[in-house]
Amino acid sequence: MEKDITDKPRFLDEKWLLLSTLLSSTGSSMIWPVTTLYMTGVLNQSFTTAGIVLMIGALMSIIGAFIGGRLFDFWRPYEAMIINTVMTCLAVLSLIFWNHWPVFAVLIWVANFGMGIEQTLVNSFATTVTSKKTRVIFNNMYIALNIGVVLGTLAVGYLFDYGFSVLMTISASIYVALIFIVVTKFRVVDTPISEPVADDAILLDNQSTKFKLTPLLIAIGALLFITYLSYMLWETVMAPHMKALGMSTQRYADLWMINGITIIVLQKFVSNWANKHAYRVSVILGSVIFAFSFLFLVYANEFWQIVLVFELLTIGEMLQSPQVPAWVAQITPKSVAGQAQGFVAVMISSGRVVGPIYSGIMMDHGWMNQLFLSVFILMILITSMLAFVNAQKVNS
Secondary structure, three states: OOOOHHHOOOOOOHHHHHHHHHHHHHHHOOOHHHHHHHHHHOOOOOHHHHHHHHHHHHHHHHHHHHHHHHHHHHOOHHHHHHHHHHHHHHHHHHHHHOOOOOHHHHHHHHHHHHHHHHHHHHHHHHOOOOOOOHHHHHHHHHHHHHHHHHHHHHHHHHHHHHOHHHHHHHHHHHHHHHHHHHHHHOOOOOOOOOOOOOOOOOOOOOOOOOOOOOHHHHHHHHHHHHHHHHHHHHHHOHHHHHHHOOOOHHHHHHHHHHHHHHHHHHHHHHHHHHOOOOHHHHHHHHHHHHHHHHHHHOOOOOHHHHHHHHHHHHHHHHHHOOHHHHHHHHOOOHHHHHHHHHHHHHHHHHHHHHHHHHHHHHHHOOOHHHHHHHHHHHHHHHHHHHHHHHHHHHHO
């Protein structure tokens, strides 16, 4: 006999949401850092080919994010989460045995597609947690995500020499654990009542099932796009830029370790400050700090200077990144939570697609400083646009 619906928990427990975020982040962070390294060093593919594979992977994430939002709003979130997690796990598991060219690329794309769906579904589930305010939930998820990044990249650093299959075996095991959590803990039967309205919230029809792009959402989306386009510079051009300045690749790896540790140590303090202010305050302030880090990067020629710039960028990221999905959740109806978080994920992935292409074109012309200056100017302009649009809404 089917279990009675009243035996199921009404809302998702935060600790399982955070644990699933940690596992997912750790598992995926054991894949993306080695894609280029494995393709060029083991599969003997060119850097251009590796870049194309990464770009298509990001496009697959965009498609996945869109589908994930639709599944959450119009289908069955629990079943969608199970099917998607199993699909991602099978793709990673297959990489243990079939990691030759071009099967490797296809499986990477399948994994990226699954990760795009998962990002949207997990963020959408976060909007249903009632034990704490939505912005606190997203802050805690942000910390869990970055702990996963540190653990995953550490595993890559220490285990890559033992073979790619070893890394994929561990990653697949992590996804198996994630499947168990999803199956046993994500089966909830209700969505929460609306939270108290903040001073920068926009009241919308909570019964609407159609996601509508308002001027404020467009401005937030544009900010997400340019933020992650800019962030991709650190994942693409900074390694060769630092090498050109006479620094070793180990120094570049050290930067990411410092970044992860900084987020883990300081995020609670930063989020406690942000939670006392309206979303627009922390998002706009964080974006301005983030933007100025690229201006200062023009003048950074030594490792300690680059560390300081990266720390500045990290503080801006901590103020902005976890607040944006919570802000979007508050200014959109609960009935379109999946599509709203899908919009967030799509804009992030779009920035990740365009970032490597834009930076590659600029680097091919030797315009490194112009590259840094251009993203600084674009971020300031878009942040100013967001501040203006939000002010117009608040005053209307």
